Amino acid sequence: MEIDSVGEVMVARLQGEIDLKVSDALREALDGALERLPVRHLVFDFECVSFIDSTGLGVILGRYKKVAGAGGKFGVTGLHPPVRRVLELSGILRIAQEFNSPGEAVRMLGGGA
Amino acid sequence: MEIDSVGEVMVARLQGEIDLKVSDALREALDGALERLPVRHLVFDFECVSFIDSTGLGVILGRYKKVAGAGGKFGVTGLHPPVRRVLELSGILRIAQEFNSPGEAVRMLGGGA
Amino acid sequence: MLNRFRLEFLSRPENVGLARVTVAAFAAQVDPTLEELDDIKGAVSEAVANAIIHGYGNSPDGIVVVEGVLYGDAIEVSVEDSGKGIENVAQAMEPEFSTDPERLGLGFSFMHAFMDSISADSVPGRGTRVVMRKQFASRH
Amino acid sequence: MLNRFRLEFLSRPENVGLARVTVAAFAAQVDPTLEELDDIKGAVSEAVANAIIHGYGNSPDGIVVVEGVLYGDAIEVSVEDSGKGIENVAQAMEPEFSTDPERLGLGFSFMHAFMDSISADSVPGRGTRVVMRKQFASRH
Ligand SMILES: Nc1ncnc2c1ncn2[C@@H]1O[C@H](COP(=O)(O)OP(=O)(O)O)[C@@H](O)[C@H]1O
Ligand SMILES: Nc1ncnc2c1ncn2[C@@H]1O[C@H](COP(=O)(O)OP(=O)(O)O)[C@@H](O)[C@H]1O
Numbered sequence: 001m002e003i004d005s006v007g008e009v010m011v012a013r014l015q016g017e018i019d020l021k022v023s024d025a026l027r028e029a030l031d032g033a034l035e036r037l038p039v040r041h042l043v044f045d046f047e048c049v050s051f052i053d054s055t056g057l058g059v060i061l062g063r064y065k066k067v068a069g070a071g072g073k074f075g076v077t078g079l080h081p082p083v084r085r086v087l088e089l090s091g092i093l094r095i096a097q098e099f100n101s102p103g104e105a106v107r108m109l110g111g112g113a
Numbered sequence: 114m115e116i117d118s119v120g121e122v123m124v125a126r127l128q129g130e131i132d133l134k135v136s137d138a139l140r141e142a143l144d145g146a147l148e149r150l151p152v153r154h155l156v157f158d159f160e161c162v163s164f165i166d167s168t169g170l171g172v173i174l175g176r177y178k179k180v181a182g183a184g185g186k187f188g189v190t191g192l193h194p195p196v197r198r199v200l201e202l203s204g205i206l207r208i209a210q211e212f213n214s215p216g217e218a219v220r221m222l223g224g225g226a
Numbered sequence: 227m228l229n230r231f232r233l234e235f236l237s238r239p240e241n242v243g244l245a246r247v248t249v250a251a252f253a254a255q256v257d258p259t260l261e262e263l264d265d266i267k268g269a270v271s272e273a274v275a276n277a278i279i280h281g282y283g284n285s286p287d288g289i290v291v292v293e294g295v296l297y298g299d300a301i302e303v304s305v306e307d308s309g310k311g312i313e314n315v316a317q318a319m320e321p322e323f324s325t326d327p328e329r330l331g332l333g334f335s336f337m338h339a340f341m342d343s344i345s346a347d348s349v350p351g352r353g354t355r356v357v358m359r360k361q362f363a364s365r366h
Numbered sequence: 367m368l369n370r371f372r373l374e375f376l377s378r379p380e381n382v383g384l385a386r387v388t389v390a391a392f393a394a395q396v397d398p399t400l401e402e403l404d405d406i407k408g409a410v411s412e413a414v415a416n417a418i419i420h421g422y423g424n425s426p427d428g429i430v431v432v433e434g435v436l437y438g439d440a441i442e443v444s445v446e447d448s449g450k451g452i453e454n455v456a457q458a459m460e461p462e463f464s465t466d467p468e469r470l471g472l473g474f475s476f477m478h479a480f481m482d483s484i485s486a487d488s489v490p491g492r493g494t495r496v497v498m499r500k501q502f503a504s505r506h
Contacts, residue, residue, distance in 0.1 A: 017243060017246075019239075019242045019243060019246075019271055019275065020239040020242045020275045020278060020279065021239040021240045021242060021243055023239075024239075051246075051264075051267065051268075051271075053242075053268060053271040053272055053275060053336070054272055054275075054329070054330050054332045054333050054336055055271075055275050055279075055329070057330060057332070058328065058329050058330045061330065062328065081260075081261070081264070082264040082267075082268070085264070085268075086268065086336065089332070089335070089336060089339050090330065090332055130383060130386075132379075132382045132383060132386075132411055132415065133379040133382045133415045133418060133419065134379040134380045134382060134383055136379075137379075164386075164404075164407065164408075164411075166382075166408060166411040166412055166415060166476070167412055167415075167469070167470050167472040167473050167476055168411075168415050168419075168469070170470060170472070171468065171469050171470045174470065175468065194400075194401070194404070195404040195407075195408070198404070198408075199408065199476065202472070202475070202476060202479050203470065203472055229375075229376055229378060229380065229381070230375070230376060231373060231374060231375040231376075231381070231384065232373070232374040232375075233371060233372070233373050233374075233388070234371060234372040234373075235369075235370070235371040235372075236369055236370060236371075238369060240369065240395050241369070241371070243391065244371065244388070244391050244392055244395075247387060247388065247391040248373070248384070248387065248388045248391070251383065251384050251387040251388070252384055255380050255384075
């Protein structure tokens with residue numbers, strides 16, 4: 001995974017198959033970045049994700065909940081069909097805003113800076 | 114698999130993983146073509162083959178033996194590393210001529226027609 | 227019955243993917259659509275993760291058993307553990323019910339959504355067996 | 367021991383690929399090179415094809431068992447059938463020896479070439495078990 005931040009927006013570029021095998025490492029990496037970086041909004045780029053299950057979604061939703069209290073917003077981008085399917089099923093697509101690209105997400109959530 | 118013939122040369126374009134699952138169908142298709150077509154020389158294009166085991170090699174070598182009696186030649190092309198490996202191990206690379214392309218094989222074996 | 231297999235493995239996180247790959251390669255023998263294959267992989271992932279996390283409490287030395295049976299137009303997959311079992315299966319299957327506050331409680335809901343039918347047999351203290359079935363759209 | 371699995375399946379031609387995929391996904395857990403992975407797939411293919419063709423004489427209802435054990439730097443794979451067995455294992459392992467005139471007699475030679483060690487135990491009338499081991503080049 002790669003994590004970038006632009007202003008108040010953190011973009012996490014996830015990779016591969018996100019399941020129990022990687023969930024602990026993913027949680028730690030995201031929590032570490034959230035502590036280190038002065039960000040409010042969270043964007044997940046799924047472009048390089050071929051599979052995610054409810055264990056993986058739990059990690060992602062859990063990180064969003066951490067920033068939601070402080071008014072943080074939640075963006076997703078790069079949804080291939082199997083990923084879109086479970087984001088829909090889980091209700092995440094009703095909470096998160098979907099963007100056409102990480103760049104768009106940063107512009108829209110970051111307030112056009 | 115696709116089978117083409119140009120003059121006396123038959124080119125069989127093999128596909129996928131060549132093992133016990135496909136060996137009977139492969140043998141029948143090749144034998145059928147050898148009966149139907151007035152060819153002498155046999156070229157196997159492995160460009161689209163990702164895997165072949167000794168069962169698959171047996172089918173190929175068996176077809177070559179059918180034409181060898183009548184002076185038929187044996188060409189191979191498009192060898193990816195795992196395929197090259199077993200063609201070497203089996204000794205087929207000492208019997209067959211390797212070409213850079215099916216076109217080259219046809220030109221060389223067909224006598225430049 | 228066209229074909230069947232049985233796969234046993236240790237309750238380690240990396241084996242969720244092993245189960246997914248094996249079931250997908252098995253199901254692929256009857257030429258399912260990509261979406262059907264994704265559904266089956268998703269359902270297997272949920273059931274195997276549950277066996278490891280809930281059944282064995284993340285201890286890596288339990289045995290998980292995945293079985294698959296292919297019929298002409300359907301697949302049946304079962305996932306079994308000899309772990310702690312489920313006290314109340316009906317409750318466990320409710321959307322968003324989880325005994326782990328860190329989890330979403332959506333595993334069984336996903337299995338329902340991905341497959342045509344699912345049932346779970348469980349004996350507290352002895353283990354759990356989930357059986358799922360999916361019909362393939364006929365394209366022949 | 368890092369991990370292990372056991373896969374049982376019917377002696378059908380399409381399951382040679384199933385065994386290959388499962389063993390490859392399992393071996394991939396320790397990040398082998400592509401060539402190491404190809405070797406392992408090749409060896410499994412030979413052993414499983416032998417179980418089906420020779421062990422069970424192509425009857426589709428036998429059970430083939432493939433087991434894998436991962437160590438930090440090596441993999442052990444066994445392939446077992448309860449088929450007709452081998453009268454003379456030493457002879458069977460000779461290059462180009464085959465009891466089937468249509469075959470090359472190179473299965474065991476390939477297994478030897480692909481893996482670091484291979485042994486076969488067989489009881490005529492009861493079955494055959496081939497155990498193969500491969501050391502991974504250390505790249506860490
Ligand atoms: N194999 C199992 N062994 C024991 N308990 C299980 C098993 N599978 C599911 N459960 C129980 O059922 C609950 C609901 O499961 P599920 O819908 O998959 O959600 P989650 O895994 O997110 O908790 C789990 O929280 C757990 O208490
Ligand atoms: N699982 C098995 N059960 C019975 N016989 C076997 C088995 N594996 C190998 N053999 C015997 O050993 C011989 C040599 O095997 P191998 O080197 O793989 O060549 P091939 O499969 O081409 O015959 C076979 O022809 C067969 O007689």
